[in-house]
Amino acid sequence: MNRRDxxxxxxxxxxxxxxxxxxxxxxxxxxxxxFGLEYYDASAMPTLKRWAVEGLFVRVQDQMPSVTNANNxxxxxxxxxxxxGITGNSYFNRRTGREDFMEDGRLLLAxxxxxxxxxxxxxxxxxxxxxxxxxxxxxxxxVAVAAETPxxxxxxxxxxxxxxxxxxxxxxxxxxxxxxxxxxxxxxxxYVHTTDYPMHMHPETSAESRTHLATxxxxxxxxxHVAPDAAFYLSADHGMNRxxxxxxxxxxxxNRGVPLRLAISAERDKYPKHHRxxxxxxxxxxxxxxxxxxAGGLIEKxxxxxxxxxxxxxxxEFDLMPERIGDLVVTGDRxxxxxTLDRETETLPAAYRSHGSRYEMRVPLIIRDETRKLNAxxxxxxxxxxxxxxxx
Ligand SMILES: [Zn+2]
Numbered sequence: 001m002n003r004r005d006x007x008x009x010x011x012x013x014x015x016x017x018x019x020x021x022x023x024x025x026x027x028x029x030x031x032x033x034x035f036g037l038e039y040y041d042a043s044a045m046p047t048l049k050r051w052a053v054e055g056l057f058v059r060v061q062d063q064m065p066s067v068t069n070a071n072n073x074x075x076x077x078x079x080x081x082x083x084x085g086i087t088g089n090s091y092f093n094r095r096t097g098r099e100d101f102m103e104d105g106r107l108l109l110a111x112x113x114x115x116x117x118x119x120x121x122x123x124x125x126x127x128x129x130x131x132x133x134x135x136x137x138x139x140x141x142x143v144a145v146a147a148e149t150p151x152x153x154x155x156x157x158x159x160x161x162x163x164x165x166x167x168x169x170x171x172x173x174x175x176x177x178x179x180x181x182x183x184x185x186x187x188x189x190x191y192v193h194t195t196d197y198p199m200h201m202h203p204e205t206s207a208e209s210r211t212h213l214a215t216x217x218x219x220x221x222x223x224x225h226v227a228p229d230a231a232f233y234l235s236a237d238h239g240m241n242r243x244x245x246x247x248x249x250x251x252x253x254x255n256r257g258v259p260l261r262l263a264i265s266a267e268r269d270k271y272p273k274h275h276r277x278x279x280x281x282x283x284x285x286x287x288x289x290x291x292x293x294x295a296g297g298l299i300e301k302x303x304x305x306x307x308x309x310x311x312x313x314x315x316x317e318f319d320l321m322p323e324r325i326g327d328l329v330v331t332g333d334r335x336x337x338x339x340t341l342d343r344e345t346e347t348l349p350a351a352y353r354s355h356g357s358r359y360e361m362r363v364p365l366i367i368r369d370e371t372r373k374l375n376a377x378x379x380x381x382x383x384x385x386x387x388x389x390x391x392x
Pocket of ligand 1: 237
């Protein structure tokens, strides 16, 4: 979708009506980027914690790799990456022979919540801090707002959005959502995706993080206040950990006599200030199949590498689409990330925080919906959040 289409959509008058009988209640789905359980546990957040007590609260796991696009697509489609095909933030594009960002909606192979809503004649809106979410997920929406690149019309109404590298952009985004909840009652499903920049910058125990999450909690209270009819469904894509060690697997393998075709960090996206593209999972593409054993053997010996899996093993274990991951899949321990470096390995600065590995899989899932009888045993993964919301 190009900018003009987006602009047109964001100012378009509602053309669809809610089907009054089946969807009386508006639904707000919240994908709180980087909001791992460690952040949930360390922050006061009185509104969210009351919802957890009164509604449903489950400690769930994310979709591996623990990166945004794979999990955003999972939550928005209610299915694992083996079905929707978004296996990370980046992938090896066989057509161009290059590493590419995985943020084009044409790569998405399952129906989004918005497309399902449209089939039920429900108007839906996507509200995100990051513009990549719009290119990936906005098909089927009637309203799409990216705080990173708001249309002139949106800026006129809500003022200039703060920088994408800030906590304030999340507050601005929520003000837009709250205004839509108050004034656009025809929008039956709202999907809100914040940015994890504050989590990359600040650990869960810091004053900055507590301020960020307390402010978001106030926005939740405000949203519930202006939309007393609304149900709230909240989960996250991944947690966040301090990382100390990075490997460039291309250089490490070349230096040990087994050159690779390509090694890709599944986390690499267009937000280098968050994490420099380094993440806890790497896809390794071999020059020839017979290199698998030697490359796998030498990678396994690198400090901080936890596991080296074959494509088939990783696809099965992590619910991934085999055509869209590496010949080998490498996972790091809690301290280790992979990506492109100036040399084969690097000690990361003390403040460096990132995600991607199985150590960032634990996230909260919270539902406040008085119209449904909810059973905690049905929720094991973050994308179970939306699985029962609308039938295809
Ligand atoms: Zn994220």
